[in-house]
Amino acid sequence: MALSQSTLSIRPATLEDARALATVLTHSFHHYQGTWGWLTPLLRLGVYEDLHHRLKQTKEHHACFVAAMQTATAQEIVGTVEISVRYLNALAIAPAKAPYISNLAVNPQYRRLGIARKLLARCETQVRYWHYGSVALHVLENNEAAKQLYLSCGYDIKYAERPLSAWLLRRPRRLFVQKSLSP
Template identity: 30%
Template sequence: MADKSTDKRADKNPDNSKSSSFQIRLAHQRDVPHISHILVTSFYHQCPPLLYPLAVWSISLDLGLRLLDYSPYYACLVATSILSSEAIATLEVNLKDIPTLKSGKSDYWFNWHTTEQPYISNLAVHPHWRGQGIAFKLLTTVESKVRSWGFKYVYLHVLDSNNSALKLYQLSGYQVYKIDPEFSFNPFTSGKRLLMRKAL
């Protein structure tokens, strides 16, 4: 499954956190069906109805395998409804090779190198639960986890055309770190892909 940063409709108001109606915890295998439906609804909402079950099955298989990987630097978080205990939002973080600029060097291509850094992906909120601060709460929770791992920064990608997601990240303290050149002129995207970073 391709990395996704956030559903563009995930959370328009990060300060409107009604946390009394939901809680954040680590995902379990029993959450996979709900998470898969949330991801397909959020990132593949234009998927033809006949292909929807296949998309859910594919994501379920992939996610189920990731949850079996007990890496100390991987986590899948879910927000669950207090009433039903069902997953209503999700986010993943793991280590990924990220282009980083050598300390004190100018922004030329030969001064960039890749290092494994914490990377957030697949942030999505169920349509019925958007606008309640859930995405913001997931971000702050995962940032605490990354900090406990001993890292100073966390990274994610977002399209510059995804205004609501970009606003959420900026309000959460993320700053544009690099523009991915290979994405800048991709005819299948509606904007440039921005690598954002937050100091923890």
């Protein structure tokens, strides 16, 4: 599908978006088929409840954005991202809060059209508005497409995490990536 500037908008999420956002997130991170297909609706319900709860809360340093495609007859939610200020390393000697991106997801049908890049840019704008100079996120080491996106957007891999539980379960390492923002 071709993407033009006039058909895509990045805007703050509303409570009314929660169901569509849960679908995008579930298909991006928790989509099961075949024997395990029955799990997908249950996971989507859990994601919906969690997201609905976060959208109802008003927090100073939390935002959820949606990427919406406008057609002649309807608007379709095709992507989402959240940004919040949180403790990134609570076990540090002097833990500090910093902006952190989570739940960046784009509907598989709309990937590779620059939507994730636009969602990241919107988060970076929000971080500057909050007067912070950097933003961070985690990406799985085996997620090559996401790693390439972040590196091409100016993020740097700072370190790899591998908790004992991930090692025992033979899960990929989480990479901590960060971008310094100019004012």
